[in-house]
Amino acid sequence: MSEQCTSTDCSSCTADCASRKGEPVDFSAHLSKGSSVKHVYAVMSGKGGVGKSLVTTLTASAFAKAGYKTAILDADITGPSIPKAFGVDRETLRVTEDQLMVPVESRNGIKIMSANLLLDNETDPIIWRGSLIASAVKQFYEETLWQDVDYMFVDMPPGTGDVPLTVFQSLPVEGIIMVTSPQDLVSMIVSKAVNMAKMMEKPVVGIIENMSYYTCPDCGKQHSIFGESHIDEVAGKYGLSVLAKLPIDPHTAELIDAGRADEISTDAMKKAVDVISAIAKFGSDK
Numbered sequence: 001m002s003e004q005c006t007s008t009d010c011s012s013c014t015a016d017c018a019s020r021k022g023e024p025v026d027f028s029a030h031l032s033k034g035s036s037v038k039h040v041y042a043v044m045s046g047k048g049g050v051g052k053s054l055v056t057t058l059t060a061s062a063f064a065k066a067g068y069k070t071a072i073l074d075a076d077i078t079g080p081s082i083p084k085a086f087g088v089d090r091e092t093l094r095v096t097e098d099q100l101m102v103p104v105e106s107r108n109g110i111k112i113m114s115a116n117l118l119l120d121n122e123t124d125p126i127i128w129r130g131s132l133i134a135s136a137v138k139q140f141y142e143e144t145l146w147q148d149v150d151y152m153f154v155d156m157p158p159g160t161g162d163v164p165l166t167v168f169q170s171l172p173v174e175g176i177i178m179v180t181s182p183q184d185l186v187s188m189i190v191s192k193a194v195n196m197a198k199m200m201e202k203p204v205v206g207i208i209e210n211m212s213y214y215t216c217p218d219c220g221k222q223h224s225i226f227g228e229s230h231i232d233e234v235a236g237k238y239g240l241s242v243l244a245k246l247p248i249d250p251h252t253a254e255l256i257d258a259g260r261a262d263e264i265s266t267d268a269m270k271k272a273v274d275v276i277s278a279i280a281k282f283g284s285d286k
Contacts, residue, residue: 029138029170032100035146037071039280040172041153041205044197045179046189048158051210052179053081055246056155057261059177059208062269064108068150068277071103073140074114075167076157077133078126083116087259090117100145108262111149113140130162137163138170151280153177168200175205175279177243177272182212182229190234205279206243207235208272214248222247243272 031037043056056072064070074082083089086106094102103111115136116122128136146152154171157163167173176197180186190207197204209231213222225248235242246268255264 027166027169028172029141032142032145033098034100035144035149037146037149037152037172039151039174041151041175041177041276042156042164042167042171042173042202043153043177043179044156044164044193045158046191046193050158050179050181051246052076052158053085053155054252054256055177055179055208055210056153057082057085057256058246058264058266058269059272060110060151060153061108061262061264062266062273063151063153063277064110065266066273066277069109069111069148071111071146071149071152072113073137073152073154074112074116075137075140075154075163077115077128077136077163079157080114080116082112082155083114084122084259085256085261086110086112087261088112088117089122090119093117096145100143101140102145106262110262111146113144134162134166137166141171151276164196165200168202173202175203175276177276178204178207178240179210180207180231180234181210182224182226182231186230187234187237190238194238194240204238204240205276206241206272207231208244208246209242210246211248212245241271241275243275244268 043052043059045052053076060070060072072082074080083104088104088106092104096102101113103113104117105111115126154167154173156167178190178193180190194204209229211226212229212231214225215222229245231242231245252264255261
């Protein structure tokens, strides 16, 4: 179906478009003039509630602290939480003379674009159909002035629906960071996401397990609140690297709620930074 076509049934359509000719359709999104993004990685989970946005936040922060110019494209349109985590709002969002959105910046210099930055009230719901949500994600990439970005991390909505499909087809995603939690369903959840990644021909660079354990502040003993971790065996099954095992940390939650994500320790993300940056460098050197 062509961009101008309004038909919802290609079988009865007479338009002379690529779909009817059987020609491949190019869904690629293109950066605006003046934008530069070297590497794009998607942060994905097979289900909701595993802390994917937290992992996106920590990953971007870890890369920023390592000296890379970092950005977050918040593709979770109906549940955007990145601006809140970093304490940024629409008051700092501006538009260029060419009508390009300029991403807001966190205290540690992370460029951020999110649907919440466009709302009059951050608690206003976004009630859109999937196709419109997917279109908005593509617009965030194309109609934002992403200047001099080394690494962009795309915070994906949960599951394998319209938005992940749009991101994989449109954005130059080099790899996927898989997020999961230590539950019995982890194998099935990871399997679904890995299989989608294979179908879209996108490599999974590794898995990050969130809520892996809780360390008692009194005795120092680690407790597996959500059950014993199976992440090592699941990762081994698919030949993937475990990039991090993140603990349940009430202090981290407090900082996120206070919009002070830049103050969270990213020591646990060192391996993730090393592995992803090495993969990116290897790809660039090819």
